[in-house]
Amino acid sequence: MTKAVNESLPTSAVTEKIKLSLTKRHRSEMMFKSTGLAAVVLGFILVFVLLFDITSKALPAFHQHWVQLEVDFSEDNLRYSEGISLEDLRYRSTLRKAIANQFPDVKSRRDKRKLYGLYSTNAEFAIKDFLIANPNTLDTIQNIWVRVDDDVDIYLKETTSLGEPLVRVDVKEAQWIKSLVETGRIDKRFNIEFFTSSDSREPELAGVRGALTGTMLTMLVTLALSFPLGVAAALYLEEFAPKNKWTDMIEVNINNLAAVPSIIFGLLGLAVIINIFGLPRSAPLVGGIVLTLMTLPTIIIASRASIKAVPPSIREAATGLGASKIQTTFSHVLPMAMPGILTGTIIGMAQALGETAPLLMIGMVAFIVDVPASITDASTVMPVQIFLWADSPERGFLAKTSAAILVLLGFLFLMNASAAYLRRRFESK
Amino acid sequence: MVDIISAKSLGSNDIKIEGAVGEPFCDDAKMSMRNVDVFYGDNQAIHDISFDLEKNQVTALIGPSGCGKSTFLRCLNRMNDLIPICNVKGSLQLDGEEIYGKQMDPVLLRARVGMVFQKPNPFPKSIYENVAYGPKIHGLATDKAELDEIVETSLIKAGLFNEVKDRLDSPGTGLSGGQQQRLCIARTIAVSPEVILMDEPASALDPIATAVIEELIHELKEKYTIAIVTHSMQQAARVSQKTAYFHLGQLVEMGDTKQIFTNPSHELTENYISGRFG
Incomplete structure (x- = not known):
């Protein structure tokens, strides 16, 4: 009918009609384009703001202030005599004498205690380690650099006028710090210890190595379990399994599994893997198994989709x-599906990398100072470490939290880059 | 499906098919099929077809779309096994061995009865790998030199060697359509099959590439028995010695190509080759 009507019209009239609809079509195209562009720009701005905020907050954590101490390693001070191990000497009093020597004017007990508080609690062990490493310095006077306390560190990073009190540093302390700075006994150094030491109650000593190692071990376990299992399951379901109601049911259940809240998997890990199978608590092995359960559906779904996309x-x-089913699958279907499978795997792994909730349930939230050496050692992971630090009252952990987030993002970036x-x-x- | 309906609407349904006319059988048969029925679920696609493929001859299977010629061709090396709902009845024999028998391993069958598909489908690997894959999985070459030789002779036989000899390591998917199809033929003959099934091998190619493939088919029949499905009657007339005309899942007529195209016995065959439908 329409065709007949159009044919009866002169050509120009048809053109006019098309022109009329054209403006409308172009407008809707423009609208869609600009909306899309706006969404992309907005996304970029949000990511940029996030990164800028985290980076600016994290930067202070990469530097640490050190203070120089003149330590008198005399036998008298250390109460050293022949036959006593270097481990058992009186380092604390030696340290306190060294500190008191820097400020001979400070007399009262209360002020002295305040003064000792300017130095990291680790200073005692720092001079002990120094002497044990250099036993020939016994009976000499040495200049040793030790960390300042976290409050002092923050004060030095944030103060605009040295000597004035700020937040947790009072007038007296501010004056002492000023005199230390003026005599050149304070030095700002790159905080390499942030990457080489593990968690600590003292912000100036805390580092991410333990959590980072834990994350690597956990991810390794997750990858080693979920990748082969996921790909094998997807290959079987796509290429070998008969299509009947059982495989339909399996497919529905795999899709459901992908939507289960992750903390449920943590509870499962606690109830079954730890309590029934008796695997160690807080271990990357258990964390990896729990995260595998969580990652598996993602990998299976992505792999099935990409196997299905291989042209018949x-x-x-x-x-x-004359290739057998197995030969066809492994020499042609799997290699062609591999890019898609890798994309699915990396999405699943990135999800697992940022997961905190299920790991809380299996005890990976514990305060662990040692770097885990194997997958059965107690450890924690980066997101949990961030959670723990963000929860700590000390102000020194503020920058550490942001720095840990940056490290986690860096790890994620490396993982994605290798997958790409x-x-x-x-x-x- | 549309084609079947159009064939019916042309009144062809009123014309009775009572067994195939012509000469469907021969003395020197490489493959012989007797009373073959093929079902897709409850839907019968092939009705009681019997004929022989003569040794070292090219047999063309022609007929309107949906008449079952591709389905039938795919029964000959059990490619229909890939379709779970497909069910084949009757007797199909290769040199007297039952193709669907218990003793027949489909892997061995497909090595003996190779197939070239409608759309060129090289593996996304190098040209060399494409041709070498078959000999590799069947263990036809003992060392690298022998494999190189198989690849070279197969490419020469397929008339592709001169065009690709300098770039055997470049991907097979980078060739032109006609070259890809010849690569697929080289890949098929690298396994030294006895029978080659071709399912409209030139339908996606231009006339020049088609001429090259047809020339190739001529040469290949010296060594191999060939069955070719085609929509082009000119092509059937050019390359084949025997022609079988299929209609709605039945074999209507079979005989020497010359005779079918000049003096068909059945009304349906005449309608088809004279271009009245299909």
């Missing part, structure tokens, strides 16, 4: 040549 003509070609590299290699084949 490739399967036909291989089958037509692998994907490119599979695609170019």
Whole structure:
């Protein structure tokens, strides 16, 4: 009908009609384009603000102030005599004497205690380690650099006029700090210890190495379990399993599993893996198993989709040549599906990397100072460490929290980059 | 499906098919099929077809779309096994061995009965890898030199060697459509099959590439028995010695190509080749 009407119109009238609809079509196209662009720009701005905020807050954590002490390692001070191990000497009193020597004017007990508080509690062990490493310095006077207390560190980083009190540093303390700075006994150094030491109650001593190692071990366990299991399950379901109501039911359940709140997996890990199978608490092994349960559905769903996307003509070609099912699957279908499988895996792993809730349930939230050496050692992971530090009252942990977030983001970035590299290699084949 | 309906609407349904006319059988048969029925679920696609593929001859299967010629071709090396609802009845024999028999391993069958598909489907690997894959999985070469030789002779036989000899390591998917199809033929003959099934091998190619493929089919029949499904009657007339005309899942007529195209016995065949439908 319409066709007949249009044919009866002169050509120009049809053109006019099309022109009329054209403006409308172009407008809707423009609208869609600009909305899309706005969404992208907004996303970029948000990411930029987030990164800028975290980075600016994290920067102070990468530097640490040190103070120089003139320590008198005399046998008298240390109460040293022949036959006593260097481990058992009187380091605390030696340290206090060294501190008191820097400020001979401070006399009262209360002021002295305040004065000792300017130095990290770790200073005592720092001079002990120094002497044990250099036993020939016994009976000499040495200049040793030790960390300042976290409050002093923050004061030095934040103060605009040295000598004035600020937050947790009072007038007296501010004056002492000023005199130390003026005599050149304070030095600002790159805080390498942030990467080489583990968690501590003292912010100036706390580092991410333990949590980072824990994260690596946990991710390793997760990858080693979830990748082969997920890919094998996807291959079986797509290529080998008969299509019946049982496989339909399995598919529905896998999709449901992907939507289960992660803390449920933590409870499962606690109830089954720790309580029934008796695996150690707080261990990356258990964390990895729990995160595998969480990651598996993601990997299976992504892998199935990408296996399904392999053109059937490739399967036909291989089958037509006399390749068996297994040969077709492993030499043609799997390599072609690999880029998609890797994308799914990296999404699952990134999810697992940022997961906190299920790990709380299996005890990875414990305060652990040692760096885990194996997957059965007690450890914690980066997101939990961030959670713990964010929860700490000390102000020194504020910058540490942001710095830990940066480290976590860096780790994620490395993981994604390596996956992108692998994907490119599979695609170019 | 549309084609079946259009064939019906042209009144062809009123014309009775009572067993195939012509000469469907021969003395020197490489493959012989007797009373073959094929079902997709409850839907019968092939009705009681019997004929022989003569040794070292090209047999063309022609007929309107949806008449079951591709389905039938895919029964000959059990490619229909990939379709779970497909069910084949009757007797299909290769050199007297039952194709659907218990003793027949489909992997061995497909090595003996190779297939070239409608759309060129090289593996996304190098040209060399494409041709070498079949000999590799069947263990036909004992060392690298032998494999190189198989790849080279197969490419020469497929008339592709001169065009690709300098870039055997470049991906097979980077070739032109006609070259890809010849690569697929090289890949098929690298396994040294006895029979080659071709499912509209030139339908996606231009006339020049088609001519090259047809020339190739001529040469291949010296060594192999070939069955080719085609929509082009000119092509069937050019390349084949025997022609079988399929209609709605039945074999209507079979005989020497010359005779089918000049003097068909059945009304349906005549309608089809004279271009009245299909």
